[in-house]
Amino acid sequence: MYYGIELFETAVQPVLSQRHVTSVDQLPVVIGKAYEAIFGHLYQLGEQPADMPFVAYYNMDMSALEVEIGVPVARMLEGSSAIQSGEIPAGKKVAGMYQGAYAGMTAIYEALNQWMAERAIEPTGVVYEYYYNSPEEVPESELLTKVVFLVK
Numbered sequence: 001m002y003y004g005i006e007l008f009e010t011a012v013q014p015v016l017s018q019r020h021v022t023s024v025d026q027l028p029v030v031i032g033k034a035y036e037a038i039f040g041h042l043y044q045l046g047e048q049p050a051d052m053p054f055v056a057y058y059n060m061d062m063s064a065l066e067v068e069i070g071v072p073v074a075r076m077l078e079g080s081s082a083i084q085s086g087e088i089p090a091g092k093k094v095a096g097m098y099q100g101a102y103a104g105m106t107a108i109y110e111a112l113n114q115w116m117a118e119r120a121i122e123p124t125g126v127v128y129e130y131y132y133n134s135p136e137e138v139p140e141s142e143l144l145t146k147v148v149f150l151v152k
Helices: 027-045 106-118
Strands: 006-010 013-022 054-057 065-072 084-088 091-099 123-131 144-151
Touching: 013 027, 027 065, 065 084, 091 106, 106 123, 106 144
Parallel strands: none
Antiparallel strands: 006 091, 013 065, 013 084, 054 065, 054 123, 091 144, 123 144
């Protein structure tokens, strides 16, 4: 399958987000509540997202995933007691686009890891998934997710 894998560099990206530790089973609930809070906060500020919502994975421990759930914004915005103002760091990244059910995403992770290994590119351990649509909007076969590895 073609994933359009590429290496690129980005500037700092301001975000509004929440951090959580959760099991993979509870992740959809945690994500839903976080997006509800973040989009509500954006609405109160009179602001719009600058890009697609994301989940950053800081580990791959399925019983205790360390995640950051957020939305890119055009400039640094004030957070709240439940929402942090932060940023996605500037630097090199490797990304690919995946279409299909979330359950099948192992394939793009394997392809990205192989692509980086073949080019001696070392990931930092942090991975972002950007969600271009949701299972509430389209059939699973049409879900679009961009997977982005931060790299050294």
